[in-house]
Amino acid sequence: MPITSSDYRLFGRTGVKVSPLTLGCMMFGRRTELEDSVRIIDRALDAGINVLDTSNSYSRGVSEQFTGEALKRNGKRDRVFLASKVHFPMDDADPNAQGVSRRHIVAQAEASLKRLQTDHLDLYQIHRPHPEVAIDETLRALDDLVRAGKVRYIGTTTFAGWQVVEALWASEKLHLNRFVSEQPPYNLLDRRIERELIPVARTYGLAVIPWSPLGGGLLTGKYQRDTAAPAGSRYADPGPVQAKRFTKTSFDVIEPLNALAAEKGVPLSQLALAWVARRPGITSPIIGPRTLDQLEDALRALDVTFTAEDLRRIDEIIPPGAHVAPFYEADHGPSLHRW
């Protein structure tokens, strides 16, 4: 079913209407070449997706370059709600080429605009909370970018509920533009944001655009317990990331979900994405297709519906607020007990 006008929803308490899926651009320039990236972006826009999510850090600017090139070629920049991010290191030799200082935020906003070949970002997100930098320094820099017309809205990603509330409180006190969205990890292997972040977002009117709705591909059915990952897949290289995800507890969740998907006659990838998209408080999950076929699969997820019995079974497999540990690299250092 194509995305129709009634499927667009407000982006939090802003007046902007967004599609029920967001196209994540993280693979572009990393595992997807330019021409395929352009084809995926064109197809997504044709299908009605109107939000693109990239970051300065995705392949150190290459994802933004590919995204900008695609929008230049198709001439559809003005129809897109274009989101990027700042925080992760851009130059290993420079201790200031990272983080959320005013200096780095302003420099990277200018660099992102150049790479994306545009004069403004629709959404500029702080990629991670940064305990060393006071939130008011970050908020004042972002507010200046909004007032200068370079950024329309500001958001966060992978913040704890209390960090979002602290930022909203600081914005109100200092009369600055406030965050309008949060981008957290959320999928059928990690439901922790249901405990506090989603209630925070619903209370204060933030849009929630979850990343990794398929757990990076684990929730597609292509990975099997005690079996080598398929060649060319994201987790094909054995290493610390794979070891954290390929655990007994992951497969104890994946296998019964796979059985439920088979009973419903849909691939696990569609069931998993549809579940995130239909959860209360979720605005628009961010899909991360590496290929055009994966994008087509994601679009078909919009047709998947759930009975009350399906949802009860899912809650039995992975209860509300639960997660399979250890899972995310986001869970480190000061962020360890974020949720």
Ligand SMILES: NC(=O)c1ccc[n+]([C@@H]2O[C@H](COP(=O)([O-])OP(=O)(O)OC[C@H]3O[C@@H](n4cnc5c(N)ncnc54)[C@H](OP(=O)(O)O)[C@@H]3O)[C@@H](O)[C@H]2O)c1
């Ligand atoms: N804010 C943050 O910190 C953060 C972090 C991560 C991502 N993100 C954003 O969220 C977006 C999505 O994240 P993600 O890529 O991790 O999402 P995801 O949906 O969990 O994983 C996508 C990956 O799953 C595999 N896949 C997708 N559809 C498939 C299918 N039908 N059959 C088999 N495999 C399939 C592909 O990997 P392979 O085919 O290569 O195996 C694909 O790249 C990113 O593009 C980015 O914009 C944000």
